[in-house]
Amino acid sequence: MxxxxxxxxxxxxxxxxxxxxxxxxxxxxxxxxxxxxxxxxxxxxxxxxxxxxxxxxxxxxxxxxxVHPMAVASPFFQGFDLAAHGVELCRPEVAYGHPVDERRTGLAYADLDRTCARLGADGERWRRLMGPLVEHTAEIVDLLLGDLRRPPRPSIAALLVPRILALGTGVDEVLFRGPEAPALLAGVAAHPMGPLPSLVGGGTALLLGHLAHAGGWPVPRGxxxxxxxxxxxxxxxxxxxxxxxxxxxxxxxxxxxxxxxxxxxxxxxxxxxxxxxxxxxxxxxxxxxxGPGAAKVDFLVSEPIPWREPELAKAATVHIGGTAAQVRASENTVAGGRRAEEPYVLLAQPMAADPSRGLPHKQPIWAYAHVPNGDPLDATDVVRRRIERFAPGFSDTILASRAIPAAELESYNANYVGGDIxxxxxxxxxxxxxxxxxxxxxxxxxxxxxxxxxxxxxxxxxxxxxxxxxxxxxxxxxxxxxxxxxx
Ligand SMILES: Cc1cc2nc3c(=O)[nH]c(=O)nc-3n(C[C@H](O)[C@H](O)[C@H](O)COP(=O)(O)OP(=O)(O)OC[C@H]3O[C@@H](n4cnc5c(N)ncnc54)[C@H](O)[C@@H]3O)c2cc1C
Known part of the structure; x- marks a missing residue:
């Protein structure tokens, strides 16, 4: 062009x-x-x-x-007005899901009340954690997507600092009774790729975590x-x-x-x-x-992923990492420069919100595993096995796949040094x-x-x-x- x-x-x-x-x-x-x-x-x-x-x-x-929670929240995109430019953001019913083990699954619905109801005894704790952030989302976004040179207003600092400290030191885990809420938080904290628990991970979990219940985690139509x-x-x-x-x-x-x-x-x-x-x-x-690298794997599949937990079909984003402790262990291994046996995998199934992406019998699945910087690993098999654990039969639905190792991401985009996205x-x-x-x-x-x-x-x-x-x-x-x- x-x-x-x-x-x-x-x-x-x-x-x-x-x-x-x-x-x-x-x-x-x-x-x-x-x-x-x-x-x-x-x-x-x-x-x-x-x-x-x-x-x-x-x-x-x-x-x-x-997946674009940040585009919805961003003051740049709000000024640009994506809708006026013909962009439709499709919001899935479940912002992100997280299978913990064969029986239990964390689900962050776009609707905060529904999320709390699903979390049972931990629901009110989730509401106390995320509710005030949802109420003050504009100020929180303004601060965390700002140029990070301005101190927060005292009222926003009072909301954020204790929460970041709790999540950033792992204290959050003892606040919850069940494994679902800590796994949900750890799965989001792992997005920036690095040792966990950490203040950066805690801040990320709060920013992206509350956006799930504010603007949602949408995918753009098309x-x-x-x-x-x-x-x-x-x-x-x-x-x-x-x-x-x-x-x-x-x-x-x-x-x-x-x-x-x-x-x-x-x-x-x-x-x-x-x-x-x-x-x-x-x-x-x-x-x-x-930082660590992303080992990308794309699949073409013949049907939606056969998750053991049917509600996961409603999530455009799924975090595959097991319990919070398992997410932390694998992230720490990778941050230390070694491959995790069961790495954290971020998965998107965009047709959960945007059916225009494919056909019922030909669907896109997008995923990447966290690996050490510069890792030449073709992660197809690792990612396939990670999905298969929570969706038995997934392997039989694969029509085609393509892997880009972290070491090769840089040849696609020079900014991704060693696969650091x-x-x-x-x-x-x-x-x-x-x-x-x-x-x-x-x-x-x-x-x-x-x-x-x-x-x-x-x-x-x-x-x-x-x-x-x-x-x-x-x-x-x-x-x-x-x-x-x-x-
Ligand atoms: C696999 C993967 C999954 C991701 N998932 C998400 C997600 O779901 N949601 C999300 O919000 N973010 C996600 N990200 C992160 C997001 O894509 C990046 O943070 C974002 O694209 C950064 O934007 P940027 O403009 O800074 O740089 P980039 O998007 O990296 O763009 C830099 C551009 O500059 C060009 N360039 C570099 N050097 C030169 C040069 N010398 N001359 C000319 N051109 C040059 C490159 O070719 C490239 O096109 C993901 C990234 C990757 C790789």
Missing amino acids: DSSGDSPDVPDAVVVGSGPNGLAAAVLLARAGLAVDLHETAAELGGGARSARLFDADVVHDVCSA GTQVLTDALAADFVAHGGRVHTSSRVTDLREFTKTRAVLLDVSPRGLLELAGPFAPPGYRRALENVRY SGAAVTLRQLLARPVVRWNPHTTPLRGVYLCSSATPPGPGVHGMAGLHAAKTALRREFGLALPAGW
């Missing part, structure tokens, strides 16, 4: 990389009236937000991200690609120029451009800016740590100083050069907020402009 508007040959701004953050930045800069060029290595736009017909013309698989298509169309409609199959290798290409926003990993930044950056900044980028390990230190210690982490020591990827706050996920924060900074510093109306 190549599009040219009426922009001059030297644009006001260049965005390198078209993941959701790059596209968010590009949309905001173009809507602010600037002439903007967008360069993308791949032949298609979207980075971690693409879909493809991997096996069959009738069946859409999401290549990377699949696949994640529709988010990318909506952003790209808006960018072009505002005069933006798109250059696909255009890998940027030298920042000197843009010496006349006032602002360059990079949707790249710290390693990508080092390659592009390293030769011109002060030694201290270079060293700091070299010291950024990358977060852009850099999500540790407390690397969240507060992401990717390096700097008052405004979206700036770099190079004049006019900004970082807008998930390697900056607020971190991974399809929310576009790193793009928004970087665009806001660049607009103010380089052009004396504010964000466009609506943001």
